[in-house]
Amino acid sequence: MVTPIDEFGTQVCVASGVATAKAERFQLLVAALLSSQTQDPITYAAMQRLHQLGEGGGGLTIEAVLATKEERLDELLQPVGFHRRKAQQLKRVASILRSRHHDDVPTGLDELLALPGIGPKIARVILLLAWGKVDGIVVDTHVHRLAQRLGWAGATMDPESTRRELEDWIPRELWGKLSLAVVGFGQAVCTARNPSCTSCPLAAECPSAFKIQPATRMKMKKPPARLEKEQQRGKSNSE
Numbered sequence: 204m205v206t207p208i209d210e211f212g213t214q215v216c217v218a219s220g221v222a223t224a225k226a227e228r229f230q231l232l233v234a235a236l237l238s239s240q241t242q243d244p245i246t247y248a249a250m251q252r253l254h255q256l257g258e259g260g261g262g263l264t265i266e267a268v269l270a271t272k273e274e275r276l277d278e279l280l281q282p283v284g285f286h287r288r289k290a291q292q293l294k295r296v297a298s299i300l301r302s303r304h305h306d307d308v309p310t311g312l313d314e315l316l317a318l319p320g321i322g323p324k325i326a327r328v329i330l331l332l333a334w335g336k337v338d339g340i341v342v343d344t345h346v347h348r349l350a351q352r353l354g355w356a357g358a359t360m361d362p363e364s365t366r367r368e369l370e371d372w373i374p375r376e377l378w379g380k381l382s383l384a385v386v387g388f389g390q391a392v393c394t395a396r397n398p399s400c401t402s403c404p405l406a407a408e409c410p411s412a413f414k415i416q417p418a419t420r421m422k423m424k425k426p427p428a429r430l431e432k433e434q435q436r437g438k439s440n441s442e
């Protein structure tokens with residue numbers, strides 16, 4: 204089964220034939236930063252536009268971001284969620300990587316968390332994909348939802364709390380693989396609004412199986428009688 208994360212996830216957002224390992228790591232960081240509050244295909248499309256940056260289309264590098272005006276970056280990012288703020292963050296991240304990290308992505312969680320726009324989830328994704336380092340389970344919205352539905356973690360709104368609970372009992376050697384596998388499963392099978400319990404291989408074990416109401420279209424409320432009369436009057440006046 205091919206899921207959105209397989210086709211459009213952060214790991215496939217690097218340009219083909221990227222010149223150096225440093226540039227590849229930077230592109231992974233940028234894709235991870237853009238991915239928050241944004242669907243994978245939208246992030247992927249924005250990354251394709253960013254790959255055209257640089258003199259003569261030299262690609263998405265720290266130099267290219269520093270040389271590009273923030274307004275232009277903002278244009279290229281749209282319709283990524285919070286594109287204006289992310290364009291700002293991208294400029295600041297590029298500048299910090301240049302001045303403090305020898306033009307490279309840091310290798311430590313704390314250094315990544317010190318960068319603008321990088322929270323715990325994004326920092327762990329970057330460590331995993333850019334450096335192959337596993338520093339905890341990546342709990343995004345899909346992993347969080349699945350953990351709740353399957354009873355893998357207690358009811359909480361806080362993804363960090365879910366992460367700590369999962370890490371208490373899931374063997375460390377599975378943390379990296381689990382993050383990617385569960386995200387794909389959440390996108391394709393156990394979706395937020397209409398989980399496919401009938402075809403789910405986990406249904407027999409899942410305490411939430413067949414208990415989640417499919418999303419329904421919002422019904423328009425009938426307007427109060429006074430408004431209805433006014434609307435009818437307005438309609439007949441315009442006819």
Ligand code: SF4
Nearest residue numbers: 393398400403406409
């Ligand atoms: S049985 Fe339904 S709720 Fe449970 S994991 Fe599968 S799709 Fe999700």
